[in-house]
Amino acid sequence: RFGIMNTDDTDRIIEFEEKPAKPKSNLASMGIYIFNWPTLKQYLTESYATDGAMEDFGHDVIPAYLTHNEASYAYAFRGYWKDVGTIQSLWEANMEFLNPNNPLNIGNRNWRIFSQNEALPPMFLTKTAKVAGSMIVDGCYVAGSIQHSILSQNVKIGEGSVIKDSMIMPNAVIGKNVTVDHAIVGENAVIGDNGKVVGKPNEISVVGYGEVLGRTEKE
Incomplete structure (x- = not known):
């Protein structure tokens, strides 16, 4: 699942393994690189002129540097980092946001995380809404119960519905008396009344982008 950088005692990269079944170390490549531009440009130009353009850092560029004994070094990052390349890891990363002790503190004003800010009204909670340990943002309409979940922009939750341990993407519409538990509901998805996604x-469990579910169960 990860590209692995194997290094010597000076942190010089001596080998790159592309998603090995049995990695030799736990130094996963984060995909962040700093290059000397003239050197990188030379490799890209020569590659294009011979056997085609380099298209991938892990598959093409890093191996070329190692083959030609270019001095390449790893920087050991010891802060918070989470791969979200699988459904499971994407869900875990979002659930970690709800933990007040999460190392990635999105409320830290000294290290702000900026995102697109749409012109949406504040979230609206009806008298029937119940919210606990959750994150709900602008544009949301909530008439149901939200437990340890994340609601993205402009999500609609109908009365009697229960959302638990789940991540709801922007513009999703969830009807009345719906159960969503340990799930990711995609952007623009619709779950009709009495639906069940567990x-x-x-x-x-995943409801895909723009997917529409009626009264059927998805478990």
Whole structure:
């Protein structure tokens, strides 16, 4: 799942393994690189002139540097980092946001995280809404119960619905008396009244982008 950088005692990269089955170390490549531009340009130009353009850092560029004994060094990042290349890891990363002790503190004003800010009204909670340990943003309409979940922009939750341990993407519409548990509901998805989307902690259920579910169960 990860590209692995193997280094010597000076942190010089001596080998790059592209998603090995049995990695030799735990130094996963974060995909952040700093290059000397003239050197990189030379490799890209020569590659294009011979056997085609380099298209991938892990598959093309890094191996070329190592083959030609270019001095390349790893920087050991010891802060918070989470790969979100799988459904499970994406769900876990979002659930970690709800932990007040999460190392990535999105409320830290000294290290702000900026995102697109749409012109949306504040979230609206009806008298029937119940919210606990959750994150709800602008544009949301909530008439149901939200437990340990994240609601993105402009999400609609109908009366009697229960959203638990789940991540709801922007513009999703969830009807009345719906159960969503351990799930990721995609952007613009619709779950009709009395629908049921239930996963498990180690098997997250997914409703895809723009998918429409009626009264059927998805488990």
